[in-house]
Amino acid sequence: MVKGESPKGKLSIVGFGPGNQEHITPKAFKAIQEASVVVGYKTYIRLVKGLVEGKRIVQTGMTEEVKRAGLALDEALKGERVAVVSSGDAGIYGMAGLILEICKTRGIVPGKDVILETIPGITALLAAASLLGAPIMHDFAAISLSDHLTPWEIIRSRIEAAARADFVVALYNPASGKRPWQVVEARDILLEHRDGKTPVGIVKCAYREGQDVVLTDLARILDHPIGMLTTILVGNSQTLVFEGWMVTPRGYSRKYAEAFRPDALDASECQPKKGPA
Numbered sequence: 159m160v161k162g163e164s165p166k167g168k169l170s171i172v173g174f175g176p177g178n179q180e181h182i183t184p185k186a187f188k189a190i191q192e193a194s195v196v197v198g199y200k201t202y203i204r205l206v207k208g209l210v211e212g213k214r215i216v217q218t219g220m221t222e223e224v225k226r227a228g229l230a231l232d233e234a235l236k237g238e239r240v241a242v243v244s245s246g247d248a249g250i251y252g253m254a255g256l257i258l259e260i261c262k263t264r265g266i267v268p269g270k271d272v273i274l275e276t277i278p279g280i281t282a283l284l285a286a287a288s289l290l291g292a293p294i295m296h297d298f299a300a301i302s303l304s305d306h307l308t309p310w311e312i313i314r315s316r317i318e319a320a321a322r323a324d325f326v327v328a329l330y331n332p333a334s335g336k337r338p339w340q341v342v343e344a345r346d347i348l349l350e351h352r353d354g355k356t357p358v359g360i361v362k363c364a365y366r367e368g369q370d371v372v373l374t375d376l377a378r379i380l381d382h383p384i385g386m387l388t389t390i391l392v393g394n395s396q397t398l399v400f401e402g403w404m405v406t407p408r409g410y411s412r413k414y415a416e417a418f419r420p421d422a423l424d425a426s427e428c429q430p431k432k433g434p435a
C-alpha cells in the first residue's frame with residue numbers, strides 16, 4: 159500500500175459458531191462469502207467448506223496460529239479481502255487477540271493500514287449449554303485447561319477461585335492425548351469446594367457430526383470420555399437436574415414464590431391496556 163492512501167484490504171475475523179451452517183450468523187456468513195482469501199486451521203476450513211469454494215484457501219495446522227495470523231495480515235495489506243475463520247467466537251481462545259497483538263508488534267494500524275472487523279460467533283459454552291438446558295443462568299467462569307500457553311499454576315489458581323466463589327464453570331480444552339491429567343486435577347480442586355453430586359454436563363462436538371451430550375455429576379466426570387472436542391459445564395451449588403435438563407436457578411422461585419403457583423396467573427393482566435376513552 160502506498161503511504162497516505164486509505165486501506166483497500168480488509169481482514170474479517172470471523173467466529174462461525176459450533177460447526178454447522180444453521181448456527182453461523184448471517185453477518186459471519188456474508189464475511190466469508192465476500193472474502194477472496196480464507197485463512198484457517200485445517201479442521202475449521204473443513205467445517206465451512208460449502209462456503210469457501212472458488213476462494214484461495216490458506217490452511218495450516220493447529221499449532222501454527224501465529225503463522226496463520228501473519229499470513230492473513232500480509233494478504234490484507236496487499237489489498238485482499240481476507241476472512242480468518244475460527245470456530246465458536248474468534249475472541250474466545252481464538253484468533254482475534256493474536257491478530258491484534260501482531261498488529262501492535264508490527265506497527266500495523268487497523269483502520270489506517272488495513273480495515274479490520276471482528277464478527278462474533280456462538281462460543282462452545284453457549285452451544286453446550288443449549289443442549290443441556292439452562293446451566294449458565296447465573297454467574298459463570300470460562301477456564302481453558304490447556305497449559306500450552308498458560309502456566310498450570312495460573313490455571314490452577316483460577317479453578318480454585320471460581321470453585322470457591324461458586325461460579326458455574328465452563329472448562330474449555332479439557333484434555334487431549336498429551337494432556338490427560340489436567341482434568342483430573344481440575345475435578346479434584348472443584349471437589350474441595352463442591353459436592354460430588356453437583357450436576358455436570360459433558361458435551362462433545364456440539365452441533366457437529368459426532369455430537370454427544372452426557373449429564374453426570376462431579377464425582378463421576380472421569381467415567382466418561384473427555385477430549386479436545388469436549389466442553390464441560392460444572393454447575394454451582396444451586397444447579398439441579400429436572401427431567402434430564404440441567405438448570406441453574408437464578409432465584410425467581412425464592413423471590414416470587416407466589417407467582418410460581420399454577421393458579422397464580424391471571425390472563426387478563428397480560429391483555430393490552432385500553433387507551434383513554
Ligand code: SAH
Pocket residue numbers: 176177244245246247248249250251252280281282283285286329330331332361362363364365366385386387388389390
Ligand atoms: N473459539 C472457540 C474455542 C476454541 S478452544 C469457541 O469460542 O468456542 C477449543 C475448545 O473449544 C475445545 O477444546 C472445546 O473445549 C471447545 N469446543 C469448540 N467447539 C466445540 C463444539 N462444537 N463442541 C464442544 N466443545 C467445543
